[in-house]
Amino acid sequence: MSAAAGALRVEDRGTHVLATLDRPEKRNAIDQDLIDALHELCAELERAPRTLVVHGAGGSFAAGADIAQLRERRAADARAGINTHAFTRVAELPMPVIAALDGYALGGGAELAYAADIRVGTPALRIGNPETGLGILAAAGASWRLRELVGAPLAAEILLAGRVLTGAEALAAGLVTHLHDTGDEALAAAEAIAARVAKLDPEATRATKRVFAAPPSAHPAIDLAEQAILFESPEKMRRMTEFLERKAQR
Incomplete structure (x- = not known):
């Protein structure tokens, strides 16, 4: 997978797919072309699930x-x-979505970031x-989504009073899990997480994402149903056998 779709550049990085919001002259403002490109990308990742890393070009997410379009x-x-x-659709992709956030992530940009499973940022982040x-x-x-991510009191201040969080405040609130000095470093960290995901069993990862996204009323039934499927999988047997063999050799 390697394509340029107007406002969205998509690259196959082996362990994951990298999508770059690429309207730096507009600070990557989300327009209809970008929305159309996101749908096209999601269709591909629904057919052939891969971890997705998304970031913005030019110093802003x-x-x-x-x-102009919104008006x-x-x-x-x-x-x-x-x-x-x-x-x-981004939030519901089968495999993890990781956002590397730098500079402005405001309005629709913030909402795209909230749709990711994992977010990393920089001190320059304003979200x-x-x-x-x-x-x-x-x-x-x-x-x-914001209420679930940061809790109702802070979400209310962001939504009702227009508070914009700095990178440090986003880290303290748990909205991002790591801060890195530059956008390039944040992207490298996001891709390192994607590489780590690639070493895990994709079916177990997909099942975990489904269970994690399920409403409270679905638990524990969904956990047990997904686990029952994984308990019968050849990959579970292979990985556990290899683990036991490595342990026996120590």
Whole structure:
């Protein structure tokens, strides 16, 4: 997989797929072309599951939606959930999604970041949802994902008062799990995580993601159902046998 789809560059990195938001002159503002490219990428990763690493070119992740396009949208566009459906599809990809965040990750850019399973950042990160200042709300995931990620009190301040977190504040809140000095270093760290995922059993990883995403009411039934399938898998037998053989040789 190696393609350029306008605002989104997609590269096969072996252990994972790297997607680069590539509108640096617009601070990677999310436009319809990018949404279309995300759907195309998700279709490929649904057919052939791979870990996805996503980051932005030019020192920012994504400064928000393209305001020129957003200004022209009307009620029917809102109900169509243009960004919502794309970001939900990213969140529901079978394998992990890892976001490397640098510079601005605001509005729709923040909501794309919230859709990732794992986020790493830099001290220069500025992440939040200032949508109400533009006369709209954060309707593409922030209103429900952010509460789960950082808790209701901080989510309320971000959503209702337009608070923008620094990289250090995002780390303290658990919104990102690591900070790295530069965007390049954050990307390298994200790709190192993807390489670590690639050493694990993909079926077990996919099952774990399904269980992790399940609502509380689904537990423990979904855990046991997924485990029952894995307990019968040849890969489980192979990996456990190799583990026991290595242990016996020590």
